Every structure is written in structure tokens, then in C-alpha cells.
Amino acid sequence: MPAKLDHTIVHSTDRFVAARFLTDLLDAPEAKPNGPFAAVPLGNGVTIDYADSVVTPDRIVFQHLAMLVSEEEFDGIFERIGKAELPYWAGPGHRGRNEINHRLGGRGVYVDDPDGVAIEFLTRTEGEA
Numbered sequence: 001m002p003a004k005l006d007h008t009i010v011h012s013t014d015r016f017v018a019a020r021f022l023t024d025l026l027d028a029p030e031a032k033p034n035g036p037f038a039a040v041p042l043g044n045g046v047t048i049d050y051a052d053s054v055v056t057p058d059r060i061v062f063q064h065l066a067m068l069v070s071e072e073e074f075d076g077i078f079e080r081i082g083k084a085e086l087p088y089w090a091g092p093g094h095r096g097r098n099e100i101n102h103r104l105g106g107r108g109v110y111v112d113d114p115d116g117v118a119i120e121f122l123t124r125t126e127g128e129a
Contacts, residue, residue, distance in 0.1 A: 015036075015050035018114060019040050071123050090108070103124065
């Protein structure tokens with residue numbers, strides 16, 4: 001049987017602030033405490049577990065989360081990005097400021113959370129192309 005991802009840990013300066021940033025964009029329920037983590041459950045049973053980093057904010061290493069969402073969910077997320085006046089990009093590394101991408105015939109956008117974690121929302125993935 002192939003392995004299935006159960007959870008991933010994202011380091012942050014404040015686990016609940018970082019988790020709330022994501023749940024606000026997804027219009028999802030607030031994260032739940034799970035031991036030392038703020039757990040954000042996703043639709044496929046995977047959780048994003050935010051942890052308070054044991055290093056200083058300038059030492060948090062680059063992290064990237066990619067969320068596959070429906071076209072309707074993308075519309076809502078993009079609307080919330082606009083309402084929050086968040087900077088966004090079409091590509092990784094802050095390429096294409098204030099643009100979205102149309103890779104694989106879908107749409108995608110990147111935003112940074114308060115700790116600089118790159119969060120990508122996309123409507124199509126390689127497995128579907």
C-alpha cells in the first residue's frame with residue numbers, strides 16, 4: 001500500500017496566529033489545540049500542525065504549503081485575499097506580483113503567512129493534466 005500523508009508540521013512564531021491565517025483564507029473552522037500544536041484539518045484527512053518555533057523568527061526556514069481547491073473555493077479564497085489586501089503572486093519566489101497563474105488550464109496564487117510561509121492555492125495539479 002502506498003504511504004498516505006497524515007500531517008505535516010509548520011514552524012511559526014505563534015502557532016494560533018499562523019493557523020488562523022490559513023483557516024481565515026480557507027473559510028474553515030479555527031484550529032484545534034493538539035498537544036503543542038494548532039491543528040488545521042484538511043478535507044482529505046491530513047492536518048497542518050502549526051508549532052511555536054524554538055528558533056527566532058529570522059531563523060524560520062522557508063516552508064511551502066500547496067492546497068488543491070475547487071474553482072469555487074479558489075474564488076472565495078481570492079476574494080478574501082483581496083479583502084485583506086494581502087500581497088499575492090502568480091509564481092513561487094514572489095514572481096508575478098498581483099497576478100494569478102493559469103498553469104495546466106487552472107488557476108493558482110501564492111500568499112505568504114505572517115511568518116513568510118508560502119501558501120499556494122491551485123485548482124489543477126499534475127496528476128490531473
